[in-house]
Amino acid sequence: MTDPFLVLLDRDGTINIDKHYLSDPDGVEILPGAISGLLRLQAAGAVLAIVTNQSGVGRGYFDLETAWAVNKRVVELLAQHGVTIAHSAMCPHAPEEACTCRKPAPELALECARATGLALTSSWTIGDKASDVQLGRGVGGKGLLIAASPAQDFGQSASCTDLDAAADFILQERGL
Numbered sequence: 001m002t003d004p005f006l007v008l009l010d011r012d013g014t015i016n017i018d019k020h021y022l023s024d025p026d027g028v029e030i031l032p033g034a035i036s037g038l039l040r041l042q043a044a045g046a047v048l049a050i051v052t053n054q055s056g057v058g059r060g061y062f063d064l065e066t067a068w069a070v071n072k073r074v075v076e077l078l079a080q081h082g083v084t085i086a087h088s089a090m091c092p093h094a095p096e097e098a099c100t101c102r103k104p105a106p107e108l109a110l111e112c113a114r115a116t117g118l119a120l121t122s123s124w125t126i127g128d129k130a131s132d133v134q135l136g137r138g139v140g141g142k143g144l145l146i147a148a149s150p151a152q153d154f155g156q157s158a159s160c161t162d163l164d165a166a167a168d169f170i171l172q173e174r175g176l
């Protein structure tokens with residue numbers, strides 16, 4: 001039995017193709033490597049949560065209900081392949097609203113920790129933006145960047161091309 005640990009997942013550009021302010025659940029497409037990587041992390045004890053900034057709501061591009069409908073579709077598509085998302089947390093605000101939940105602010109990570117009962121100090125945050133890496137580090141965990149060819153160092157613990165490669169790295173780090 002492996003100890004459970006929390007993995008905070010960015011959504012758009014990490015789990016599914018980033019279509020920039022996607023508001024149609026039927027437009028959700030899971031990225032290559034996502035299913036296999038998440039299945040392997042899960043088998044190794046990872047409890048998976050989604051932390052997503054959806055500023056399209058705050059910008060007036062779509063409403064909160066629509067944002068959650070898209071998220072539900074992502075969770076459903078993963079579930080069809082056996083991947084369980086334990087909790088989803090969303091920031092619906094535009095950057096200029098200066099809220100306390102937009103990544104890299106820690107509020108949504110804390111929400112996931114409360115919802116799952118797991119510590120952030122042993123967590124990994126995986127995403128395709130600096131804000132994802134900064135969130136992971138800011139809460140005392142590790143940040144892993146998903147990027148085809150990382151051009152910048154955001155202080156990430158690692159850079160991987162997709163979630164399958166991310167799983168390789170994390171499992172190796174945990175000696176699994």
Ligand SMILES: [Mg+2]
Pocket residue numbers: 010011012013014018127128129
């Ligand atoms: Mg993203």
